[in-house]
Amino acid sequence: MSSTNLPHQSEELERLRALLPGWVKTSKTMCQAGKVASYIPELSKAPADALGIHVIDFSGNSVTAGDCGLSFTMQSISKVFTLLLALIDRGPEIVFDKVGMEPTGDNFNSMLKLELVQPSIPFNPLINAGAIAISSLIGGDGPEEKSERVLRFFRRLAGNPELAYDLDVYRSEALSADLNRSMAYFLKDKGVLKGKVDDVLDVYFRHCSIAVTCSDLSRMALVLANDGTDPLSGEVLIPRRYVQIAKTFMVTCGMYNASGQFAIEVGLPAKSGVAGGILTLVPGRYGIGIVGPSLNPKGNSIAGVHLLETLSQSLDWSLF
Ligand code: DON
Numbered sequence: 246m247s248s249t250n251l252p253h254q255s256e257e258l259e260r261l262r263a264l265l266p267g268w269v270k271t272s273k274t275m276c277q278a279g280k281v282a283s284y285i286p287e288l289s290k291a292p293a294d295a296l297g298i299h300v301i302d303f304s305g306n307s308v309t310a311g312d313c314g315l316s317f318t319m320q321s322i323s324k325v326f327t328l329l330l331a332l333i334d335r336g337p338e339i340v341f342d343k344v345g346m347e348p349t350g351d352n353f354n355s356m357l358k359l360e361l362v363q364p365s366i367p368f369n370p371l372i373n374a375g376a377i378a379i380s381s382l383i384g385g386d387g388p389e390e391k392s393e394r395v396l397r398f399f400r401r402l403a404g405n406p407e408l409a410y411d412l413d414v415y416r417s418e419a420l421s422a423d424l425n426r427s428m429a430y431f432l433k434d435k436g437v438l439k440g441k442v443d444d445v446l447d448v449y450f451r452h453c454s455i456a457v458t459c460s461d462l463s464r465m466a467l468v469l470a471n472d473g474t475d476p477l478s479g480e481v482l483i484p485r486r487y488v489q490i491a492k493t494f495m496v497t498c499g500m501y502n503a504s505g506q507f508a509i510e511v512g513l514p515a516k517s518g519v520a521g522g523i524l525t526l527v528p529g530r531y532g533i534g535i536v537g538p539s540l541n542p543k544g545n546s547i548a549g550v551h552l553l554e555t556l557s558q559s560l561d562w563s564l565f
Contacts (some may be wrong), residue, residue, distance in 0.1 A: 254530060257560065258306055264559070265310035269296055272537075272552040273311070279539035279547035282519040287417030291317065291521060291538035296548045299459035299534045301467050303476040313459045317536050318414045320518030321353065322462065323399070323452040324376040325469075325491050325499075327383060330398050331370075332487040334384035343382065343437050344368075344375040346494075353501045353544055356428050365435040371498045371516070374428045380448040381438045388447040395452050402468050402482060403461040404475070414520075415454035422446065453518075462524045462534025469514070470526035492528075496564075500550075503543040510554045512563025517545040525553060527562050 273296045283289035297312035331340050349368045351357055359365055359374060367375035385391035400408045429446055432438045438445055468475050469492060473483035495514035500507040507515065515525035521538030523546055535553070537546035557563055 254302060255306065258300070258302060258308055261300060261556075261560075262308045265298065265300075265308060268552060268555050268559075269298060269311040272296055272548045272555065275548040275551045276537065276539040279541050281521070281538045282540055282544070285414065285418045285421055285519070287411075287414045288318075288520055288538075291315075293539045295521075296537040296546075296552065297459050297535065298549075298552060299463040301460075301463045301532050302530065303467070303471065305477050307460070307463070309459070312536065315536050316411075316456050316458055317520040317522055317538065318411050318453060318518070319399075319455045319457055319462075319522060320453045320520045321371065321373075321376070322516045322518040322522050322524050323395075323455060324371050324379070325495060325516045325524070326399055326402065326465065327376065327379050327395060327452055328370040328494070329483050329487050329491050330384075330395060331379045331382040332490065333483065335382050337487075337490070340370075340379070340382060342366075343378045344370045348498045348502075348504060350502050354424050354428075356424075356431065359428070359431060359435075365431075366437055367432070369494060369498045371494055372501070373425055374432060377425065377429050377445060377449050378432055378437050380452070381440060381445040383448060388444040388451075391448045392451045395448070396455065399452075399455055399465070402465045402475075403457065404464050404477070405461055408455060408457065408461065410451055410454050411456040412454070414456075415450055418450045418453060419446075422450065425449070457522070457534075459522075459534035459536050462522060463532040464534075465532070466524045466526040466534060467532030470528055470530060470532050492526075495525075500545050501543055503541070503545055503550075507545075507550065508565065511550075511557045512565045513553070513557060515553070517549075519544055521546045521549065523549045523553065528564070 295312040301307040537549040
């Protein structure tokens with residue numbers, strides 16, 4: 246993919262620069278219909294009325310609007326990138342022996358199908374059970390080294406050597422994770438998790454608590470939009486086939502049990518997190534990071550989804 250923008254693409258970016266502030270203002274009004282996540286107590290401190298977006302193209306030109314300075318934790322968005330690291334470390338055969346490839350139709354933290362459907366492996370790597378299984382597949386000796394490798398990988402993708410954990414959110418999640426703990430013990434019993442449950446969960450809690458801004462998310466998304474090669478440096482960071490796998494999961498499971506509706510209304514690969522982030526991309530064109538901590542009942546940013554519907558429908562971005 247060339248890093249030179251086509252003329253119509255830079256025109257589109259200029260159009261975005263003019264239109265985004267108004268669209269953000271309109272979507273912001275949705276915030277009051279949602280709720281900030283509180284099951285991880287530290288997350289409840291986020292500003293409920295915030296909404297920000299950062300769009301970056303293959304030449305590094307960007308457009309931002311709204312509350313883009315806000316720092317927030319990646320939460321489930323990190324699952325896309327731990328999946329990619331596990332694929333790089335272990336290869337698809339080992340990874341897909343431990344997690345499936347299908348959407349669940351259930352909530353992101355549901356255990357329901359683990360026992361109902363045989364074999365007892367999580368349905369996909371983006372639900373909590375699947376991401377916990379993926380955490381155990383990251384290469385490295387022990388939780389510290391695994392977490393260190395995850396952080397290094399994320400820093401490279403974001404082009405930001407300063408990415409770090411939000412330790413308050415990390416501790417808050419570790420102290421309130423009874424459901425995730427029970428899932429992890431269940432997976433250990435079924436032979437899906439190897440090693441100590443607490444060690445695996447530590448890797449999981451840490452990658453969920455990596456703090457980012459919309460700009461970091463848009464840079465990470467840009468690498469996916471260019472099939473694993475950073476268009477700004479030309480460096481190959483992820484094999485194309487693995488990016489293809491990750492993007493497919495983003496379309497089928499990235500917005501959890503709202504992924505079907507999101508595919509119809511927006512039509513782009515995306516991944517949400519309960520801190521209100523959404524990472525999405527227009528293949529071959531843009532990386533996009535959004536934050537809006539007020540969530541809809543499915544756990545996705547209510548204003549962020551509304552903003553993406555406006556963008557995709559106005560600019561004809563749907564892949565379908
Ligand atoms: O395990 C959890 O519940 C959180 N660390 C992540 C969940 C999440 O982001 C779900 N996304 N919408």
